[in-house]
Amino acid sequence: DTAVSQTPKYLVTQMGNDKSIKCEQNLGHDTMYWYKQDSKKFLKIMFSYNNKELIINETVPNRFSPKSPDKAHLNLHINSLELGDSAVYFCASSLFASGIRSRVTQYFGPGTRLLVL
Amino acid sequence: AQKVTQAQTEISVVEKEDVTLDCVYETRDTTYYLFWYKQPPSGELVFLIRRNSFDEQNEISGRYSWNFQKSTSSFNFTITASQVVDSAVYFCALSESETSYDKVIFGPGTSLSVIP
Numbered sequence: 715d716t717a718v719s720q721t722p723k724y725l726v727t728q729m730g731n732d733k734s735i736k737c738e739q740n741l742g743h744d745t746m747y748w749y750k751q752d753s754k755k756f757l758k759i760m761f762s763y764n765n766k767e768l769i770i771n772e773t774v775p776n777r778f779s780p781k782s783p784d785k786a787h788l789n790l791h792i793n794s795l796e797l798g799d800s801a802v803y804f805c806a807s808s809l810f811a812s813g814i815r816s817r818v819t820q821y822f823g824p825g826t827r828l829l830v831l
Numbered sequence: 832a833q834k835v836t837q838a839q840t841e842i843s844v845v846e847k848e849d850v851t852l853d854c855v856y857e858t859r860d861t862t863y864y865l866f867w868y869k870q871p872p873s874g875e876l877v878f879l880i881r882r883n884s885f886d887e888q889n890e891i892s893g894r895y896s897w898n899f900q901k902s903t904s905s906f907n908f909t910i911t912a913s914q915v916v917d918s919a920v921y922f923c924a925l926s927e928s929e930t931s932y933d934k935v936i937f938g939p940g941t942s943l944s945v946i947p
Contacts, residue, residue: 754939755870755920755939755940755942756937756939756940757922757937757940758937759934759935759936762934770934802874804876806876819866819878819881820878820935821878822868822875822876822878823875824874824875825874825875825876827874
């Protein structure tokens with residue numbers, strides 16, 4: 715009964731390819747996120763979706779496109795992969811209590827290790 | 832602007848020693864949330880604790896304790912009687928509540944090595 719799952723766990727690909735990473739949560743959360751962790755372990759948010767709507771888009775190249783078919787899924791598609799895209803990508807989810815503006819904890823998936831050669 | 836500083840990049844301690852990981856944050860909001868996450872060598876991110884800005888009570892959970900001081904904008908994390916399994920990267924994080932969306936800013940992390 716995994717809470718937040720990501721596939722694949724490892725992804726090795728050539729420069730210029732297009733790839734997707736899938737994320738699913740079974741926590742009943744309404745907000746999902748993608749984070750990038752670089753080689754120095756620095757974690758930075760990329761996107762956030764609330765109820766299938768994009769609410770955060772942090773200066774990420776438009777080669778990255780998140781897609782949320784429903785509240786339980788947020789996939790990340792990357793076009794024309796570059797060497798600098800090599801990183802660990804984490805999906806997370808939380809329950810955004812609308813109207814209360816409280817912040818409930820974000821729960822993270824296991825990460826997808828992307829290596830671009 | 833939001834900012835989280837973890838001045839200690841790497842710490843090494845001998846097993847059974849106590850260790851404190853420092854976290855200093857910056858925010859203009861009066862309502863905000865602070866978090867600690869653990870990232871063991873296996874790579875996953877494990878939630879440890881969340882505190883809101885209105886609750887300055889210190890918290891203890893087993894060998895873990897947290898000291899939140901608004902006056903110094905700090906949210907330090909202490910591990911008592913450290914164990915090898917505590918070896919991990921620990922992240923402090925901040926979320927402001929006055930924005931219209933849920934954005935968490937992570938500190939750069941402190942890598943803790945507990946030597947047997």
